[in-house]
Amino acid sequence: MQGLRSCSDDAVRLHLNPPSMGATSGGLSIDEEESAEIRIQRLISEHPVIIFSRSSCCMCHVMKKLLATIGVHPTVIELEDSEIASLPSPPAQDSLSAKNPAPAVFIGGTCIGGLESLVALHLSGHLVPKLVEVGALWV
DSSP states (O other), X not given: OOSEEEEETTEEEEOSSOOSSOEEETTEEEXXXXXXXXXXXXXXXXXXXXXXXXXXXXXXXHHHHXXXXXXXXXXXXXXXXXXXGGSOOOOTTOHHHHHOOOSEEEETTEEEESHHHHHHHHHTTOHHHHHHHTTSOOO
16 A cells, blocks of 8 residues: 555554555555645544654654553554654653654643653653543553
């Protein structure tokens, strides 16, 4: 399919500027009329937990493992380096994510930031309630 390519069991490489035909795969769709920014915003709004990453990103792997131990399996989108700039800006308090916007995790449509912010949210005890609130986890 054009625009989407499965990279592993739990990640999809999304080409934000696909060729002239639309594509769908595994609940993800490509509308050739959308800009990269609009497409990312749509994906964020459609998935309760979504991670945007570079391929072979070790920080993304740690994020997925942390969420999996809690019982959440996020949608993971691998972006090309040229597509990273289309990600929404991370929260200002996440200094590491401000310099390096990927990986970025969004929960309930809100940018949590990178690995540093996700771990901080977990250690503060706020991650599980947030995941329950957006319907990504049932307790």
